[in-house]
Amino acid sequence: MDVTERIGELAMDAGIRVAAAESLTGGQVCTALGATPGASDWFAGGVVAYTIETKNLVLGVHLDIDPCSAECARTMAAGVRDALEVDAAVATTGVGGPDPQDGHAPGTVFIGWARGSHVGAREFSFEGDDPEQIVEASTRAALEMLAEILDGMSEDEDR
Template sequence: MRKGDAAMADRVQALADVAKERGIRIGLAESLTCGLLASSIGKGSDAENWFAGGVVAYQTEVKESVLGLTPGTDPCSAACAEQLAAGVGALLEVDVAVSTTGVGGPDPQDGHEPGTVYLGWSTAAGEGHRRYAFDGDPERVLEQTVDAAIDLLEELVTGMPRAT
């Protein structure tokens, strides 16, 4: 077991417990993380009751046709992150949707430095994003992105009222 795996499992289980207790369904749109986030949170107990699923949309065309990204939107941007979250939220009819997008590295892409990451979210209360500048090789950037997305999910789910 890698260092931190037990702590991650505990965090995912805490997220699962709150989502189940409140009847909140979660969905994901992943670009940068290519399914790593879904793989991590899907390990929470009774995931079939609170984790609706996710869409891995790496190509821009898929982001546009499946998740409703406005053509011409910078794929490494706040606007993209918010649109992906809103798109997957509507597609999966969930209470909380989170998206990941950015540049993992090791090289810059389209004028964005490696480690530039945006997380988007969408709930009935609205949409938003967070921007990060992570360090390290591509694997480390992805690990940090998954960790930050789980933090965001915990924050969103904990702050929501029980679903009706």
């Protein structure tokens, strides 16, 4: 079973809906989730917010927040969770390269998550010769993180 099928199974078993907010990955997370069989039962959708202005307008990210930061990733995840009224969400932001941006090296990525009222983020440092490699690694990491938080939700219910 691949990670998107696992996400679907976990979401269906818990009776919840999920969403994604993307910057760096430009819709790749949503594409993967939406292509999963049965996604219409658990995937609410997502927001691609590439600029800080769009992140602010749609997801509530303050204009003075570093777009390549844990704070931005957490705010994006909470913003899409609230906007789409879902139980869990994941968000991606960072520098795809090939050049550094605002003092951050290419491959510096933050993936945020929101689960109920809880939010968090994790920093990643991906290697790659071109932005496509960074986007692919970031998409995979975001999907794995979503599966991880959904698995955590089912464990919480078991207690």
